[in-house]
Amino acid sequence: MTATPTTARGKQPIPNDAELMFIKTVATGTVHIAVRYSPYDLARQPSVGPVISGGAAFVALSVSPTVTRCGKRTYPQSGRDHLKTGRFADEQLCRACYRTLTEVDQERAFEHDRPEGDPS
Secondary structure: OOOOOOOOOOOOOOOOOEEEEEEEEEOOOOOOEEEEOOOHHHOOOOOOOOOOOHHHHHHHHHHHEEEEEOOOOOHHOOOOOOOEOOOOOOOHHHHHHHHOOOOHHHHHHHOEEEOOOOOO
């Protein structure tokens, strides 16, 4: 297993096959960034606990938070306080989430659809 390269600030780049998820806080309109890693990347991570089989895994997923890059615990699966989105204005992006990204990954944060009439 090879070591993951780090930048001068100690940040690790997000793997190319990982998906950036954008999660909007309904109350503020702020859009946070979370990362969904591929099963391959997860296999390289240390084990965090036993694997749950059967319907218990679905229940665990439905009540587990999605932690964003800035550390905010969100629950987009409930569809109430946080929503997954792919369309938002650049100004809505959480600055704290953005600062956690390497220079290479920062471009990916702006690969999203913009609202109707947004000139950017």
